[in-house]
Amino acid sequence: MKLTPHISLVGSGRMGFGISHELDCHVYLLDGGGELALLDAGCGIEPERIVANIETDGHDPSTITKLLLTHAHADHSGGSRFWHDTFGVEVHCSSKSAGFLKHGNEEGISLDVARKAGMYPEGFPFQACSVAGGLKEGDTLTIGNLIISVMETPGHADDAVCYRFSLDDKECLASGDLIFFGGKIALLSTHDCCIPDYSASIRRLAGQKIDALLPGHLVIPLSGAQTHIEKAALKFRLLGVPEGIA
Ligand SMILES: [Zn+2]
Numbered sequence: 001m002k003l004t005p006h007i008s009l010v011g012s013g014r015m016g017f018g019i020s021h022e023l024d025c026h027v028y029l030l031d032g033g034g035e036l037a038l039l040d041a042g043c044g045i046e047p048e049r050i051v052a053n054i055e056t057d058g059h060d061p062s063t064i065t066k067l068l069l070t071h072a073h074a075d076h077s078g079g080s081r082f083w084h085d086t087f088g089v090e091v092h093c094s095s096k097s098a099g100f101l102k103h104g105n106e107e108g109i110s111l112d113v114a115r116k117a118g119m120y121p122e123g124f125p126f127q128a129c130s131v132a133g134g135l136k137e138g139d140t141l142t143i144g145n146l147i148i149s150v151m152e153t154p155g156h157a158d159d160a161v162c163y164r165f166s167l168d169d170k171e172c173l174a175s176g177d178l179i180f181f182g183g184k185i186a187l188l189s190t191h192d193c194c195i196p197d198y199s200a201s202i203r204r205l206a207g208q209k210i211d212a213l214l215p216g217h218l219v220i221p222l223s224g225a226q227t228h229i230e231k232a233a234l235k236f237r238l239l240g241v242p243e244g245i246a
């Protein structure tokens with residue numbers, strides 16, 4: 001599903017558009033010109049539905065070279081092993097995410113408690129996956145002609161990063177589960193979620209002039225996205241907590 005000439009939504013579950021497995025986060029395909037990258041992997045169940053969506057949008061999945069993860073929660077990173085093993089993509093993520101992925105660390109990504117809470121089926125596996133390297137604040141990645149900047153943004157998860165880039169005349173922010181339409185956020189009572197970190201990360205995004213917000217779930221605002229960020233930033237600045245998505 002094309003969002004802009006060079007950005008497609010190729011995976012999205014029940015907290016989105018229902019075009020792939022119900023547990024999938026939004027999975028985006030970025031066309032950098034001569035090179036393709038996936039933004040987040042989906043949960044790893046029925047990934048062939050995402051492959052079919054990529055083909056429907058006119059792309060050859062075998063030309064995807066990189067997978068960029070916003071964080072290692074299973075709905076975002078669970079499919080990493082599939083993309084790596086099937087298409088040989090390099091997996092890029094924060095150093096903390098890399099540690100979890102390399103060892104299939106379920107406690108590290110709070111999958112143990114999420115499974116107990118019924119958010120994932122019994123026996124849902126977190127498959128270890130080799131990673132190209134750990135990203136840190138200020139790093140850049142190139143996808144064809146596209147240059148992507150890394151921002152460390154802990155809060156929803158302490159391994160989280162956002163990706164910023166300019167594409168199709170839009171300043172874009174891939175925000176994972178940090179910030180959503182309407183300035184909503186995703187607090188969890190898990191060990192890897194931290195309100196003061198959340199506040200600092202959102203307040204860093206104030207005044208950034210973001211046009212298109214590519215979040216991990218729900219509505220995808222393709223223009224005027226900074227207003228959603230400012231709403232959350234103001235709430236945190238006043239020592240409150242923005243409204244949650246659920
Ligand atoms: Zn998450």
